[in-house]
Amino acid sequence: MWSHTGYPPVNPFDDEGSEMSAVETYRSNNMWHNRMDDEESDLSSHVIRSQAIAEGRTWARSRKADHVVRRADGSIESVTPFEERTPA
Numbered sequence: 034m035w036s037h038t039g040y041p042p043v044n045p046f047d048d049e050g051s052e053m054s055a056v057e058t059y060r061s062n063n064m065w066h067n068r069m070d071d072e073e074s075d076l077s078s079h080v081i082r083s084q085a086i087a088e089g090r091t092w093a094r095s096r097k098a099d100h101v102v103r104r105a106d107g108s109i110e111s112v113t114p115f116e117e118r119t120p121a
Contacts, residue, residue, distance in 0.1 A: 055099035057088035059107070067092055070101065 065085030093100035
């Protein structure tokens, strides 16, 4: 599965072979946006990059998904994998 950004997803399958999705933070039209990598609609849009990244991290946690941050040129800057946290 290729995302509609034209770039392949970072981790398209989980350990059991099921397709996974991630929250992407990316730049388009002079704004920073967050979306699920398999959807075209944005979850949020921001003027300030750091705000977009923080919001993307929150979206990823709430959806139990990885968080992919892309540079302005579309290349991957970082990937924060979702890890199920167990209560202490």
